[in-house]
Amino acid sequence: MERFVFLTFDGLSRGAVYAAFALALVLIWRAARIVNFAQGAMAVAAAYVAYSVTAATGSYWLGFLAALAAGLLLGAVVDRAVMRFVDHTSPLNPVIVALGLVLLIQAVLGMIYGNEFRPAGTPFDRAALTVGGFAVVSPYDLFVFATVGLMMVALAWIFARTPVGLRMRAAAFAPEVSRLLGVNVGGMLALGWALASGVGALAAMLVIPTELGLHPNAMDLVFVSAFTAAVVGGLDSPPGAVVGGLVVGLVLSYVSGYAGSDLTPLAVLVLLLAVLLVRPGGLFAPVTARRV
Amino acid sequence: MSEQGGRSDAGELLTVRGLVAGYGAAPVLHEVDLAVPAGSIAAVVGANGAGKSTLLRALSGMLRPVAGQILLAGEDLRGVPVEQLVRRGMAHVPEGxxxxxxxxxxxxxxxxxxxxxxxxxxxxxxxxxxxxxxxxxxxxxxxxxxxxxxxxxxxxxxxxxxxxPRLLLLDEPSLGLAPRVVAQIMALLRQLRDSTGLTVLLVEQNVRSALSVADQGVVMALGRVVRAAPAERLRDDVDLRHAYLGF
Known part of the structure; x- marks a missing residue:
């Protein structure tokens, strides 16, 4: 029982990060109909900015803010400088370009920082607190929950309640009509990329200290898990991404806890395959046809 | 420009001169001239494929004209991005x-x-x-x-x-609607024209209801304006109706 409780909280903590990263994928998918395979590399780049800022100033929090800013900026730059010019006649084109970006970003990071793992610090203790005799959750886990929760509430508020959120949704659903109504569709697209990339950077900041450390490839496996989470939830559904992230986090935690950590990469792929076979649109795909 | 509707004394809100536009190499619109006086309703009618929707798309910047001039209250709209047109007072309700x-x-x-x-x-x-x-x-x-x-x-x-808006572009407002609803919408356009001075350019296949509401009628065929006249005169012109409008 104690082990189960521990694995559950550990799974939810990882799942929260997967949910955030999956949400970033969903944001770009909804805005631009692109699965951003470069998201892991972009997020790592933002995490390296944090590393440099923290190394120079000694402050984790300045590094944290720098990663967010770098993520936002990088997203807008990738859209404006690269993705905007990709021909969308074949859905494969943006995928190939995104994979090219992965190679480019990882190579540049390797040239600047070297290809070794660097320890990444945390602002809170990672040792689990005991509650009623059970080792349950660490202060850092609580920090992860709070950060991801806050970010989701902020995103939901931006999209549902603010004028710019309404513009972004309109631009994504109906670009031509939106332009006729005075919406700067290109600007909204860049903003969508920026937000998604900022969310990805945040997820990287949260997850990298709990893994092997900072490395140009540090987010590769996280990306696979988050991609699975997004597919589980349905690429079009932000709440689906959140639920999918938590599901994937729990599954991975139970598999590694009860069956051995060697099996976790396999478990992700099995889950991905199962969802694609049973519900290719994801668990949260709308039942009726979307376009009228 | 040929004959004008009855309200030309208010000045032209929309002026189109020699407009050429289309998709790819072949133009759909050939040297279209058009003038819509402020505070009036103009109906562009014609058979399917006459270039009516293309005309509206060119006016609202969704389609870049090859040649010609579009003036809104005397201001040239060349190079004005689509999303800025609404700030100049132009609203386009697209087809569909x-x-x-x-x-x-x-x-x-x-x-x-x-x-x-x-x-x-x-x-x-x-x-x-x-x-x-x-x-x-x-x-x-x-x-x-x-x-x-x-x-x-x-x-x-x-x-x-x-x-x-000052100018409302309406693409096929009657499409797929019950006659009663069409009549309501047409009555509303007249009411808005009278109460707010709204100028309307509407494109219609439903010639009868379009000419009944409009001050001025513009007949298009194969991408050209073949006739522009007060709407009631087009309604009464049997030859024209047979030749271009099919009723």
């Missing part, structure tokens, strides 16, 4: 109506006023639209794709009106 099905009725309407600096007046305009179109007021939180065809037309029209 352009209601965004994934947004609610209220969100669609708010979207129509987001570009405006005067937030308070955008809110007032939204309230006016709800008064004008009762069914919309009852379905504020419904999604666009849950509406009936007539409600969608009301929403698309209402969304354009929230921007308080």
């Amino acid at each position: 109506r352009g209601v965004i099905g994934e947004l609610t009725v209220d969100e669609n309407l708010r979207l129509g006023g987001l570009w405006r600096r005067d937030r308070a007046d955008a809110g007032r305009a939204r309230d006016e639209v709800y008064q004008l179109f009762e069914p919309l007021a009852r379905r504020r939180q419904h999604l666009g794709h849950q509406l009936s065809g007539g409600e969608r037309q009301m929403l698309a029209l209402g969304r354009a009106l929230v921007g308080r």
